[in-house]
Amino acid sequence: MLTVEDLTVAFGPTTAVRGVTLHAAPGTVTGILGANGAGKSTTLLGIHGRVPRSSGRIVLDGQDVTGHDTRALVRAGLALCPENRRLFPGLTIEDNLLVGAHGQGRKVRRQRLRGIYDRFGWVHARRAEPAGRLSGGQQQTVAIARALMSDPRLVLLDEPSSGLSPVAVDEVGEALRDIARAGTAVLLVEQNVRLVRQLCSTAWVIAHGEITAHGTVAELFAAGAVSDAYLGKATVPPDSGS
């Protein structure tokens, strides 16, 4: 279980995220929803220590990991799959995967590769090809697999559907469902409403850097909280009731 308490991130005079409190449970996909510029990516980056926090407490499975740098967070079980995949296009698929298990011994790296190849057969078949040769959907799958190479308890995922065809989005969705079924928590930033409806049990709605609603995805859609957030209408401070 991930618990984030009172996360605030400012870029100079701009407070991008203010007092965000949320949690994500194992075996589920939890959404973070909101309009462009609402603060979704910054929330993930703030959780993962990639941007300086003005405040915030991060607890993973009861362990306070607030002071950890990115490498220590990965070791503690928190992986980030960033926006735009960020693969190394000139490196082979296998070498890209190995980046996710950086610092592990040879035996562990081999074991984890085997786990990825068992799960994604085509990745094994194409493991010696440069990652840049893959389609967008395949690159996204490799980016997710690279995050899994750290054997995480929670994966933070930023817009995995971005730029993908509907078929590729479905494939990525299937992979994420499998990951959650296997017991890993997934915290998903996503603008693709169909994917959110398919995958997320609960979601947090963020607007202007603050959480404005929380509930099951069905409740949030029924209450209009999601459409309000996407249209930029959700300016009321939080009453998440959680």
Ligand SMILES: Nc1ncnc2c1ncn2[C@@H]1O[C@H](COP(=O)(O)OP(=O)(O)OP(=O)(O)O)[C@@H](O)[C@H]1O
């Ligand atoms: N490095 C940065 N320096 C300055 N301002 C930033 C920086 N990163 C983000 N911001 C600002 O913080 C706010 C939140 O941005 P963020 O990228 O978190 O939003 P988002 O909800 O992920 O939007 P999108 O869906 O467009 O990626 C925006 O006003 C953005 O301009």
